[in-house]
Amino acid sequence: MSSLxxxxxxxxxxxxxxxxxxxxxxxxxxxxxxxxxxxxxGADAFNRYxxxxxxxxxxxxxxxxxxxxxxxxxxxxxxxxxxxxxxAHARQVGYAVRGDAGxxxxxxLSSRSMLYSGILLAVYVPLHVAHFKYGGPPIIQLDxxxxxxxxxxxxxxxxxxxxxxxxxxAMLFLGLHxxxxxxxxxxxxxxxxxxxxxxxxxxxxxxxGLLAVGFLLLxxxxxxxxxxxxxxxxxx
Amino acid sequence: xxxxxxxxxxxxxxxxxxxxxxxxxxxxxxxxxMSILELLDRLNEDLIAQxxxxxxxxxxxxxxxxGTCGLVINGVAHGPKSQCTTCELRMRxxxxxxxxxxxxxxxxxxxxxxxxxxxxxxxxxxxxxxxIIAAGGYVTVNAGSAGEAxxxxxxxxxxxxxxxxxxxxxxAACVAACPNASASLFTAAKIAQFTHLPQGAPERARRxxxxxxxxxxxxxxxxSNHGECEAVCPKGISISNIAVMRRExxxxxxxxx
Numbered sequence: 362m363s364s365l366x367x368x369x370x371x372x373x374x375x376x377x378x379x380x381x382x383x384x385x386x387x388x389x390x391x392x393x394x395x396x397x398x399x400x401x402x403g404a405d406a407f408n409r410y411x412x413x414x415x416x417x418x419x420x421x422x423x424x425x426x427x428x429x430x431x432x433x434x435x436x437x438x439x440x441x442x443x444x445x446x447x448x449a450h451a452r453q454v455g456y457a458v459r460g461d462a463g464x465x466x467x468x469x470l471s472s473r474s475m476l477y478s479g480i481l482l483a484v485y486v487p488l489h490v491a492h493f494k495y496g497g498p499p500i501i502q503l504d505x506x507x508x509x510x511x512x513x514x515x516x517x518x519x520x521x522x523x524x525x526x527x528x529x530x531a532m533l534f535l536g537l538h539x540x541x542x543x544x545x546x547x548x549x550x551x552x553x554x555x556x557x558x559x560x561x562x563x564x565x566x567x568x569x570g571l572l573a574v575g576f577l578l579l580x581x582x583x584x585x586x587x588x589x590x591x592x593x594x595x596x597x
Numbered sequence: 598x599x600x601x602x603x604x605x606x607x608x609x610x611x612x613x614x615x616x617x618x619x620x621x622x623x624x625x626x627x628x629x630x631m632s633i634l635e636l637l638d639r640l641n642e643d644l645i646a647q648x649x650x651x652x653x654x655x656x657x658x659x660x661x662x663x664g665t666c667g668l669v670i671n672g673v674a675h676g677p678k679s680q681c682t683t684c685e686l687r688m689r690x691x692x693x694x695x696x697x698x699x700x701x702x703x704x705x706x707x708x709x710x711x712x713x714x715x716x717x718x719x720x721x722x723x724x725x726x727x728x729i730i731a732a733g734g735y736v737t738v739n740a741g742s743a744g745e746a747x748x749x750x751x752x753x754x755x756x757x758x759x760x761x762x763x764x765x766x767x768x769a770a771c772v773a774a775c776p777n778a779s780a781s782l783f784t785a786a787k788i789a790q791f792t793h794l795p796q797g798a799p800e801r802a803r804r805x806x807x808x809x810x811x812x813x814x815x816x817x818x819x820x821s822n823h824g825e826c827e828a829v830c831p832k833g834i835s836i837s838n839i840a841v842m843r844r845e846x847x848x849x850x851x852x853x854x
Contacts, residue, residue: 363806363810365850367810368806368809368810368850369850371809371810371813371846372779372781372809372812372813372817372818372819372820373809373842373843373846374846374850375819376819376820376843377843377846377847443819444777444818444819444821447777447818447819448776448777448778448818448819448821450711450816450818451710451711451712451777451778451779451816451817451818452709452710452711452777452778452818453711454709455709456669456672456706456709457606457608457619457704457706458669458671458672458704458706459672460671460672460673460677461672461673461825462673462674462679462774462825462828462829463679463828464679464827464828465824465827465828465833465835466823466824466825466827466828467822467823467824467836468776468823468824468825472821472822472823473776473823475821541822544822545821545822548822548836548839548840548843549822549843550843550847551840551841551842551843551844551847552840553837553840554837554840555835555837558835558836558837
């Protein structure tokens, strides 16, 4: 019998890992969007939310969450790359003619491009973190505390058409990845059956669409709305 | 109904690990009710009459129940008709299709997967499937006289689910159609057919672990949940069986099976 490690990293074990980490990442993305939508409420709400997250649990929570996210991303990426590598090995001679079986097949642009949309997101995420988490925002006073004026940083950046275009592009790929990813993760975790599979696919289409539109809304809202400006005197 | 003429592109390969290529053949006088295997029979009669090597392909029952035949036809395993084996595929399905020089064109290729090496032309070695079955696709029973049939009560939904999975004929179209050349649907069906039954209980945990292990050892690809396998399966086996396999595997892993 094989070792535990071999079993965990077997074809099925990897799907369980990919599904579990995918589920965690989707939940994170939903929470992230919900928080980000506070940008529409206003500078104060957004900055208070950012202050809250950074100081939750005396500042420990954010590091804990980040460590979790990094490990989830890493496992998700490594298992995804492994699927691709085994695929290349398993069919070294391809077909001269490639057709789609149609019918109950769930193959789509989204499912075929998971590796590529995944790679783009893997490039995007560190840039995004460097951009907004470690970008040097001005400091403001919030209830007598010094707080990062993340609102002004985001608004300043989203007034730049190049940044808006890059973010919008990344969010379209996020939507494309999740269009297959959301139902696929439920299937990978063994949660679906014949009855639940069709609604799970529909759910994936709806949720991935909502997430993509939600995230696209923010840069476009900031860019197109001349009344949304960085806080006065906030930028040095 | 007028007869049809076909321009066939067929994969020819003299033996394992030898180079192969698509070669073009013309067959006239094809009727709607001929199966594609009968079309190949007709071609082979012509080739033999001309002193040429006939095209090697697998077939046995020719009524869609044995799982022996299997060709990738115009890029789709078992051809364009859903829930249909190659032997049951009638030439009427190709009316109105793509033509070349006024002839209907069909491209015929073997199952393509590393664990299924080509033996000759369109015949591949599928004994990798036998080894997956040998790894755990069985139940232990006490030898001796058969038990009373009604002693073992099985709920109708469980019997139905088991029978749905057990209808797999092992043709391997799922592997051929999978963009990753994964054998997940086959292995899942062979695990799931016992999952629902009390007879399958004794080996339940190690069955899932060992069959998955053997599937991986054979060199099949991983599943990406595309679902092409279900679409080409002549028995319409649902990918929900793959979810069953994953549940079984996770339970066995956590239970230390």
